[in-house]
Amino acid sequence: MTVHEFVLLALCGLGTFLLRYLPLRILSWQTGQRKTASVFVVRILQGVGPAAIAALLVVSFMPMLNPQQPTQLVAALLGATTVYWVKHLTSSLALAVSISALVYGALMHIS
Amino acid sequence: MQGRYFARGLVDSMAIGAGYVPVAISFGVAAIAAGLSPMVVILTSVLVFAGASQFILIALLVSGAAWWVAVPAVLLMNARHLFYGPALYGQLTAVPRRLPLPAWSFGLTDEVFASAVAKLGQQSPAAREAWYVGLQLGAYLAWVGGTVLGVVFNHVLQNAPIFVTEALNFVLPALFLALLLDMQPKKHWLSLCGATVTAVLLVSVLPVHYVLVIAMLAGAVFASVGGRNDSA
Structure with missing residues (x-):
């Protein structure tokens, strides 16, 4: 490993950590100073979580929903249906994820 | 008592780990194939721990990019992480904080954040901090462990059966859908x-x-x- 590689990795690691840490640090400081965020900011932050999950779902699913590859489209839709029913019947996140992945893998394999 | 909550967080991180391990293996295999040394590849996952941006980092390292080109590119890709901590802050501060703030933020990836949003509210206030740290640590270990597997077994893993690779491609979309269903x-x-x-x-x-x-x-x-x- 060269010094250049190490410095680059260290800077990327430190920067990524600070992106996660500094907003918490600032909020913690504001709380200590008894400064409160505006109602609008609080509502924005409450909406970020569900919106992030929806956005992550869309960007991970969209490449599979290609009408020009009908096999993958059908496998993805059946996999999603499996997630829904297994989650509904068992309430288990791990089971829903693993069984649906097996269904998707099997459908792609036999097609 | 806190140990039990921490262990529950580790167990709940297994769904994230199921998605992380194959992606991390792919990262390890791709980075070795690109010509990086095993030490650099593993250290990338240990220090950066930010999925997609690590794949960009491989390309930048291989091309010999200067730090002032590579670092902003990686940070720009990870800029969305700025919003994650503040969105969780209210739930994590429901009880007095025991751990320093860095322990809350070191592993705040997309999937950890999504899982925390969906499940943190289901934990009792006293359990939240330990559960959340367990969740982060489990995800981190899965990512680093997957990278090590990719580096060590890269020749074997390049020839894995199609059924396995296809199934693993569906893990993350399935995880996000299940988390969405979990949060009403x-x-x-x-x-x-x-x-x-x-x-x-x-x-x-x-x-x-x-x-x-x-x-x-x-x-x-x-x-x-x-x-x-x-x-x-």
């Missing part, structure tokens, strides 16, 4: 609709990391403008 979609329908419509419109014209930031903000703005609790 009707209660958050405004932010979900705002983010979904925005992401669908943009995903074919912009890079994914921009789509995520814009869709998250759009969903949050929809929720804040549409109603106090974003409830049906």
Whole structure:
């Protein structure tokens, strides 16, 4: 490993950590100073979580929903249906994820 | 007692780990194939721990990019992480904090954040901090462990059966869908609709990391403008 590689990795690691840490640090400081965020900011932050999950779902699913590859489209839709029913019947996140992945893998394999 | 909550967080991180391990293996295999040394590849996962941006980092390292080119590129891809801590802060501070703030933020990836949003509220206030640290640590170990597997067994893993690789491709989409179902979609329908419509419109014209930031903000703005609790 060269010094250049190490410095680059260290800077990327430190920067990524600070992106996660500094907003918490600032909020913690504001709380200590008894400064409160505006109602609008609080509502924005409450909406970020569900919106992030929806956005992550869309960007991970969209490449599979290609009408020009009908096999993958059908496998993805059946996999999603499996997630829904297994989650509904068992309430288990791990089971829903693993069984649906097996269904998707099997459908792609036999097609 | 805190140990039990921590262990529960580790167990709950297994769903994330199931998605992380294959992606981390792919990262390890791709990085070795690109000509990086095993030490550099593993250290990337240990220090950066930020999925997609690590794949960009491989290309930048291989091309010999200067730090002032590579670092902003990686940080720009990870800029969405700025919003994650503040969005969780209210739930984590329901009880007095025992751990320093860095322990809350070291592993705040997309999947850890999504899992925490969906499940943190289901933990008792006293359990939240330990559960959340367990969740982060489990995800981190899965990512680093997967990278090590990719580095060590890269020749074997390049020839894995198609069934396995296809199944692993579906793990992360399935995880996000299951998390969405877990967090009562009707209660958050405004932010979900705002983010979904925005992401669908943009995903074919912009890079994914921009789509995520814009869709998250759009969903949050929809929720804040549409109603106090974003409830049906």
